[in-house]
Amino acid sequence: MLWRLPTARAEIPLPEPPSLKWIPIPEPPNLSEYARDRQAAIRLGKALFWDMQVGSDGIQACASCHFKAGADGRVKNQINPGANGTFQVAGPNATLTSADFPFHERQAPADQQESPVIRDSDDISTSQGMRRSRFVDISGTAVDVTTPQDDPVFNVGGVETRRVAGRNAPTVVNAVFNYANFSDGRANNIFNGVNPFGPTDLNARILVNEGGLQAVQVRIHNASLASQAVGPPLNDFEMSGTGRSFPKLGKKMLRLRPLERQLVHTSDSVLGALSRQNVSPGLRGLATSYGEMIQAAFQPDYWEITNQVVTFQGGVPSILPRPTDRDLTSDEFTQMEANFSLFFGLAIQLYEATLVSDDTLFDRVREGRATYTPIQRRGLDLFNALGCTECHGGAEFTNASFSALVFGDGIPLLVERMVMGDSRVSNYDTGFYNIGVTRTGNDIGRGGTDPFGYPLSFARLGALKEQGALPAEIARYVPDLPPNTSATTRLAVDGSFKTPSLRNVELTGPYFHNGSYASLSQVIEFYTRGGNFPATNRETLDPGIVEIGQLQGHPEQWGALVAFLLTLTDERVRDERAPFDHPEVFVPNGANDANPAEDVMVQVPAVGAAGRAAQGLPPLEAFLSANRAPIAADDVPIVPQNSVNYIKVLGNDGDLDGDAIAVVAVTQAVHGSTAVGPGGSYIVYTPTTGFAGFDNFTYTITDGSLTAAARVTVTVHAANRAPDAVAEFVNMPANSSVNAIEGLLNDRDQDGDSLTVVAVGQPAHGTTTIGPMRDTILYTPNPGFAGLDSFSHSISDGVLTITSMIVVTVNRPPVAANDSFTVPGYSVNNALRVLANDADPDPNDRLRVVAITPPYKGQAAIGPSDDVIIYTPRPGETGTDQFVYALSDRFLVSFATVTVDISGNRPPASNNDVVTVAANSVNNLIDVLANDAASDGGSLTITSVTAAQNGLVSIAAGGRSLLYTPYTGFVGTDTFTYTASDGAGAVSSATVTVTVRGPYRYYFPAGLRDAPASW
Incomplete structure (x- = not known):
C-alpha cells in the first residue's frame, strides 16, 4: 500500500488529469444480486428523485435542493444562523443579494496579514426545507399528517417559515465518483439498505425471501450515493416531519401515482415513454405505479412475499402472518413497503450514476478534439503550478474520488499522514481538509459522530480499531492506520470537509460547505490570502492554505484561473440536455412577505432530452449572475389644478432579472413640487397653485444595485370634475385577516386624474384601514362572523372627493367529508x-x-x-x-x-347468438344466455336490450330469455344487443342476429299441377 507524506504541495508535480470519459463509473460489485434490470432501476430512481410527494408536505423532493446543475440556486429564505444561532447576514425569509457576500471579508480582500476584517458572520447560505413539525402518520395522499411545532429560530413575527439546513447543498452531478458523500462524508461507501451509516448500524435489516421472510444484514460496497439518498427523506430540516420512517414512506408512495402533480416531457430521456402527456397533453405523472416500477427493477426475493407482514419496534423488524380478516394497519408493512429504503437508495444511485458531465472543453482538449485559448491555457498552468491539484486532483477534480483513493490492489487509501498548519504530523481522512473557511469549533464536519456514537472519520475509526474498541462486525470494514503510526498518533479531522469536484463549478454557487462565497473571484481571493482563520485552525489546517504571493496584486492571474475553471462546464448541464433533462418540479422560494405562512412556489419546467434551448428556455446561469439594470419608461399623467397627486410611475417600469425596483430620487418640477413616496413606490406631485399646462421632471429607479431614469410629463388641467364611485360587492373568508380590497376597482375619473382612497368607514362586523398604496382597503372580519358586512369609502382625485359603499360577504368554507x-x-x-x-x-x-x-x-x-x-x-x-x-x-x-x-369481480362471458324465426310469428323465445356464463360463478340475468329495427324485442319473465316478434310481412335479417349482469355489478353485452324466413312455396312444371298422381 502507498502512503504519502507531502511536505510542500507544489514541490511534487502531478500529471495532467485525463478526460472523465476514461474513468470507470463505480458501482456495487454485487449489484445484480439486488437489481434485475438496470434501466428499469434508473427510471425508478429518476421518478423518486424528482417526485414532490416524497416530502411530508407533498412539496419537498430530493430535487428541490438539486434542481440547478445538480445544486440549488435560490436566494430567498436560504440563510441558517450558524453556530451562534444569530442571524447576521440576513434573517428568515430574506432575499440574498451579491452585496451580502462574502460572509467573511477583509478591507483588502487578498491580503491576509495586514488587512483588517470588515465583515465576519458564521451564517450559512444553504437550502430551505420543511417547516418544523412532528410526523403523526401517512394520510393516503401526498401530504402526511403532521403536528406543527413552534420554531424559535425560523419565523417571521412568530409565523414559522421553512427551516434552512446547516450545510450548503452539493451538486449531485458526478457525485457517483465520490467515495463518501455529504460534506462530512457520513454517507458510508457501504450501504446497509436502510440508512446512511453503513456497518455502524448493527440493527439495520432488510427483508429477504428465504423460504419465507427473513430479516438479514446487507453490505453493498461502492454505494455511497445509495447511503446518501436515504438520508434527506427522513431529515426533519429537509423533507420530513420528525419521526417518519422509510416503511411509512414506502406505504405512502406505493399508493400514489409517480410524479402525480408534475409534468413529464414526452421526450424525457428516461421517463418520456411513461409520461401521461403521451395520452393527452397536460396530463401529469407517469402511466405506471411505483409498485410496478419496483417489480421491474429489483429481484423478486426483495418484494414478492404477500402472505407475511412486518412491524417495527424501535427499528427492529418482527415478521407476522398477514391477517386475512382485515386490512393492514398503517404500522403493518408488506415486504415491498418494508424494503422501500433499499429500492429508494439503489435506484437513485443508478439514476445519479448517469449524471456524468464528461463533455467539457477540458475533456475535449484531453481527447485531442479541441484546444484552449491562451488565457485558458495560462489558467491551467497556474492551477497546476499553485498545487490546486493536490486537493482537486484527477479527472473528477477532487481527491475524495474513487480514482484518487482506490489503487490497482483494490484497497482504498482512506487515511494519510500529513504535516499540518502547526508543522506537526497528523493522520487525516484522504480527500477531507480543513482549509479555514470557518472556525473549527463552529462545525467540526468530518470530526463528528453518527447516531450510534461512532466517528465518521476513518482516521478516528482506525485508532479505535487499533485499540480494540470496535465490535468485530464494524472493525472488519475499517481501514488500517498508515505505517509508522499508532492509535496515539495525532488526528487532524475536526473542521475538515470533503473536497468538492470543480466540474461545472461555474453553475454550482454559492461555494464552500457554508455557502459563504458567491463568485469564483471571491473564492480565488480566499485562497490568495491563505483562508479566513489560519491561526485559529492551525492544528488541523491543510498546509497548502498559505498566502499565494503569485496571485496577490495580480488580478490578471485571477482572470486566467477563472477562465480555466469555466472550461470545466459541460454545456449539456448548462442547457439541461440529456442526461440532465428532468420532470417539472415546483420549489419553495421563501414565503409571501405579507403572509409568511404562505409559500411562494417557483416552477422549474419539465425539460426534454433536447434541452432548454429547444424549448425556448434560457440557459442556466451562475449564482447571483451579473446584474442587469432596471428599465424605466416615461410617464404622461393628467392631474387637476390645485391638487396633490400620487403618481405610480413604476407601473410601466421593470427589471430583466425580476429584481424589486423602487424610486430613489426625483428632480424638482418647473411648475410644482415633487417628493418620493414612502418605500419608493410612487411620486407625490403638487402643481403650483393656479398653474395649468404642462410640467415635467425626471425620476430614478434602482434594483438595489443599478439604476435607470425616465421622464414624467404632467398635464395640469384647470377644470376638474369629480370622480365616479361605484358600489363594490366582494367576498372574504371567515376568520381571515388583512384582506386587500381593491378600493378603486370600479371607480373612474372623467379627467384621467389619479385616484386614491382618502377615507374609509368602519364596518359593523370587522375593521378596515387604508392600504399603504392608497388604492386598497384592508378588511378583517371579526372572529367567527359570517354574513353580510358593509362600510363606506371615499376616493379623491386630489381635489374632489366622492363616497360609495363596499358590501362584503364573509363566507365560511364548506365542509368536505371523505x-x-x-x-x-x-x-x-x-x-x-x-x-x-x-x-x-x-x-x-x-x-x-x-x-x-x-x-x-x-x-x-x-x-x-x-x-x-x-x-x-x-x-x-x-x-x-x-x-x-x-x-x-x-x-x-x-x-x-x-x-x-x-x-375483483370479472365481467360475464357473453357470446353472440344467431337464430331463425318464421315470418309473421309472435313472441319467439330466444335463450340468449345458453351460451353465456358468469366468470366468477353465479347466474346471469338480462338487464337491458336495445330496440330491433324490424320487430319488437323484450325481456322475458325471469330475465333469462328474450321475446322477439318480427313485423308483419318482414322477411330478412334483424339485430339487437342485450346486456347481462352477474348480480354483483359486472356486466357484458352480446349481439343477437335473427333471420326471419317466409312460408314455404312449392313450384310444379306446367301441366303437372293438377294432373293425377302416378307411380
Missing part, C-alpha cells in the same frame, strides 16, 4: 355522490365539485350536474383507488379524499 365507495371491476360510469355527506355552514350556498385529481386505477370526471363524480376503473384493476376532489361554495374551496374499493 367518502368511500365500492364499484365492480370492469364497470363503467359509476356515479359517486360525494356531496351526500358534505355540508356548508352558510345555508344559502350551493355546493358543487369543481376539480378532481387523477385517480390511480381509473378515470374520474365531474358529472353534468356538478354534484357527482363519474368513476370508471381501468379494466383488470382491483383493490383500493383514491383521488381528491375540491368542493366549492362559489367563494371558498375545501378538499376531501375519495376511496374507491374496486371489487
Whole structure:
C-alpha cells in the first residue's frame, strides 16, 4: 500500500488529469444480486428523485435542493444562523443579494496579514426545507399528517417559515465518483439498505425471501450515493416531519401515482415513454405505479412475499402472518413497503450514476478534439503550478474520488499522514481538509459522530480499531492506520470537509460547505490570502492554505484561473440536455412577505432530452449572475389644478432579472413640487397653485444595485370634475385577516386624474384601514362572523372627493367529508355522490365539485350536474383507488379524499347468438344466455336490450330469455344487443342476429299441377 507524506504541495508535480470519459463509473460489485434490470432501476430512481410527494408536505423532493446543475440556486429564505444561532447576514425569509457576500471579508480582500476584517458572520447560505413539525402518520395522499411545532429560530413575527439546513447543498452531478458523500462524508461507501451509516448500524435489516421472510444484514460496497439518498427523506430540516420512517414512506408512495402533480416531457430521456402527456397533453405523472416500477427493477426475493407482514419496534423488524380478516394497519408493512429504503437508495444511485458531465472543453482538449485559448491555457498552468491539484486532483477534480483513493490492489487509501498548519504530523481522512473557511469549533464536519456514537472519520475509526474498541462486525470494514503510526498518533479531522469536484463549478454557487462565497473571484481571493482563520485552525489546517504571493496584486492571474475553471462546464448541464433533462418540479422560494405562512412556489419546467434551448428556455446561469439594470419608461399623467397627486410611475417600469425596483430620487418640477413616496413606490406631485399646462421632471429607479431614469410629463388641467364611485360587492373568508380590497376597482375619473382612497368607514362586523398604496382597503372580519358586512369609502382625485359603499360577504368554507365507495371491476360510469355527506355552514350556498385529481386505477370526471363524480376503473384493476376532489361554495374551496374499493369481480362471458324465426310469428323465445356464463360463478340475468329495427324485442319473465316478434310481412335479417349482469355489478353485452324466413312455396312444371298422381 502507498502512503504519502507531502511536505510542500507544489514541490511534487502531478500529471495532467485525463478526460472523465476514461474513468470507470463505480458501482456495487454485487449489484445484480439486488437489481434485475438496470434501466428499469434508473427510471425508478429518476421518478423518486424528482417526485414532490416524497416530502411530508407533498412539496419537498430530493430535487428541490438539486434542481440547478445538480445544486440549488435560490436566494430567498436560504440563510441558517450558524453556530451562534444569530442571524447576521440576513434573517428568515430574506432575499440574498451579491452585496451580502462574502460572509467573511477583509478591507483588502487578498491580503491576509495586514488587512483588517470588515465583515465576519458564521451564517450559512444553504437550502430551505420543511417547516418544523412532528410526523403523526401517512394520510393516503401526498401530504402526511403532521403536528406543527413552534420554531424559535425560523419565523417571521412568530409565523414559522421553512427551516434552512446547516450545510450548503452539493451538486449531485458526478457525485457517483465520490467515495463518501455529504460534506462530512457520513454517507458510508457501504450501504446497509436502510440508512446512511453503513456497518455502524448493527440493527439495520432488510427483508429477504428465504423460504419465507427473513430479516438479514446487507453490505453493498461502492454505494455511497445509495447511503446518501436515504438520508434527506427522513431529515426533519429537509423533507420530513420528525419521526417518519422509510416503511411509512414506502406505504405512502406505493399508493400514489409517480410524479402525480408534475409534468413529464414526452421526450424525457428516461421517463418520456411513461409520461401521461403521451395520452393527452397536460396530463401529469407517469402511466405506471411505483409498485410496478419496483417489480421491474429489483429481484423478486426483495418484494414478492404477500402472505407475511412486518412491524417495527424501535427499528427492529418482527415478521407476522398477514391477517386475512382485515386490512393492514398503517404500522403493518408488506415486504415491498418494508424494503422501500433499499429500492429508494439503489435506484437513485443508478439514476445519479448517469449524471456524468464528461463533455467539457477540458475533456475535449484531453481527447485531442479541441484546444484552449491562451488565457485558458495560462489558467491551467497556474492551477497546476499553485498545487490546486493536490486537493482537486484527477479527472473528477477532487481527491475524495474513487480514482484518487482506490489503487490497482483494490484497497482504498482512506487515511494519510500529513504535516499540518502547526508543522506537526497528523493522520487525516484522504480527500477531507480543513482549509479555514470557518472556525473549527463552529462545525467540526468530518470530526463528528453518527447516531450510534461512532466517528465518521476513518482516521478516528482506525485508532479505535487499533485499540480494540470496535465490535468485530464494524472493525472488519475499517481501514488500517498508515505505517509508522499508532492509535496515539495525532488526528487532524475536526473542521475538515470533503473536497468538492470543480466540474461545472461555474453553475454550482454559492461555494464552500457554508455557502459563504458567491463568485469564483471571491473564492480565488480566499485562497490568495491563505483562508479566513489560519491561526485559529492551525492544528488541523491543510498546509497548502498559505498566502499565494503569485496571485496577490495580480488580478490578471485571477482572470486566467477563472477562465480555466469555466472550461470545466459541460454545456449539456448548462442547457439541461440529456442526461440532465428532468420532470417539472415546483420549489419553495421563501414565503409571501405579507403572509409568511404562505409559500411562494417557483416552477422549474419539465425539460426534454433536447434541452432548454429547444424549448425556448434560457440557459442556466451562475449564482447571483451579473446584474442587469432596471428599465424605466416615461410617464404622461393628467392631474387637476390645485391638487396633490400620487403618481405610480413604476407601473410601466421593470427589471430583466425580476429584481424589486423602487424610486430613489426625483428632480424638482418647473411648475410644482415633487417628493418620493414612502418605500419608493410612487411620486407625490403638487402643481403650483393656479398653474395649468404642462410640467415635467425626471425620476430614478434602482434594483438595489443599478439604476435607470425616465421622464414624467404632467398635464395640469384647470377644470376638474369629480370622480365616479361605484358600489363594490366582494367576498372574504371567515376568520381571515388583512384582506386587500381593491378600493378603486370600479371607480373612474372623467379627467384621467389619479385616484386614491382618502377615507374609509368602519364596518359593523370587522375593521378596515387604508392600504399603504392608497388604492386598497384592508378588511378583517371579526372572529367567527359570517354574513353580510358593509362600510363606506371615499376616493379623491386630489381635489374632489366622492363616497360609495363596499358590501362584503364573509363566507365560511364548506365542509368536505371523505367518502368511500365500492364499484365492480370492469364497470363503467359509476356515479359517486360525494356531496351526500358534505355540508356548508352558510345555508344559502350551493355546493358543487369543481376539480378532481387523477385517480390511480381509473378515470374520474365531474358529472353534468356538478354534484357527482363519474368513476370508471381501468379494466383488470382491483383493490383500493383514491383521488381528491375540491368542493366549492362559489367563494371558498375545501378538499376531501375519495376511496374507491374496486371489487375483483370479472365481467360475464357473453357470446353472440344467431337464430331463425318464421315470418309473421309472435313472441319467439330466444335463450340468449345458453351460451353465456358468469366468470366468477353465479347466474346471469338480462338487464337491458336495445330496440330491433324490424320487430319488437323484450325481456322475458325471469330475465333469462328474450321475446322477439318480427313485423308483419318482414322477411330478412334483424339485430339487437342485450346486456347481462352477474348480480354483483359486472356486466357484458352480446349481439343477437335473427333471420326471419317466409312460408314455404312449392313450384310444379306446367301441366303437372293438377294432373293425377302416378307411380
